[in-house]
Amino acid sequence: MLHKLAEDISFYLITNKVIDIEDRDIYIYGLELLISTLFTSISILILGFLIRDWISAVAYLSVYFFLKSYTGGYHAKHYYECYIYSIFVFIVLIIAKNIIVPIYRPIIGLFSLIFSIIVVFKFAPVTNKNNPKTEEEILKNKKIARRRILILSIMVILGYTVKSKLIDLWLMLALTEFSIAYSILKAKFLDKST
Template sequence: MLHKLAEDISFYLIINNIIDIEDRDTYIYGLELLISTLLISISILILGILIGNFISAVVFLTVHFLLKSYTGGYHANHYYECYIYSVFTYIVLIIINCITSAIYKPFIGLILLIISILVIFNFAPIENKNNPKTKEEMEKNKRISRTRILILSINGVLGFAIKADLIDIWFMLAITMFSIAYSIVKQIFLERRVPGG
């Protein structure tokens, strides 16, 4: 369904001389990604509203947009799998945030930030076989992902220290960054298990 919608949109763009037919496959891939990202984002925001935790949904999505687009990580084989994985990850993080005692959140959050920094500095970016990058693009993504993880981590640490009454938000920031680090490690593990991967 997603592929058909992207094909229809690209066909409309070609007919109206907005894009060249030679670029159609690139636009189809980009449109699929855009539509998938919109569906995931809207679903997570709605879920955040329904459970009364809209701010955590915004934090989750912001960290993902700022970081994962440059670090790479786990890539599902199909868009519906990506949708399920993303929404499931958000739900798991909300549960972790709710069941973790506020007393332990600063310590656990700091540990998770350190682990996230180490993983991203050592392994990011992870290349997506569906969207190959040049060596220059990979180097640029490495610089951006390192800069952003440091900025987000500093915000998290300062948030814990300065505005402790927003502990749930700062902890959500930390566990979301950790989920991205986990996604990187998961993708590396999956690639090593596949012959020729």
């Protein structure tokens, strides 16, 4: 269904002379990614709204988009698997955030940040066979990923220091970093297709 929609859109763009027919396959792939990402993001925002925790949904998506494109990580074989995995991870993080005893939230948040920094510095970026990178691109992504994980982690620590009442937000940001670190490890050691 997603592929068919991307094909239809690309055909429309070709017919209206927006793109060249030679570039059709590239546009189909890009449109599939765009539609899949939009659908997943909107679903997470709706889910966040339905559970009355849209701030966590925005925090999750913000960290995810800010970091994952440079770190790489687990890639599902099909778009529907990616959708299910993304929704599942969001739900797990919401449950984790809500069941962690308040007194332990700062400690678990700090552990999540430290763990994430170590994983990103040691293993990111993870390359994927469907999106190969040159050595130059890998080095560039490594530098950007390291900078971004540090910026996010410092922001979470400073945010908690200045406004500890927002611990739910800071914890969600830290747990999302942790989930990206897990995704990196999963791709590096468990998923041999990358």
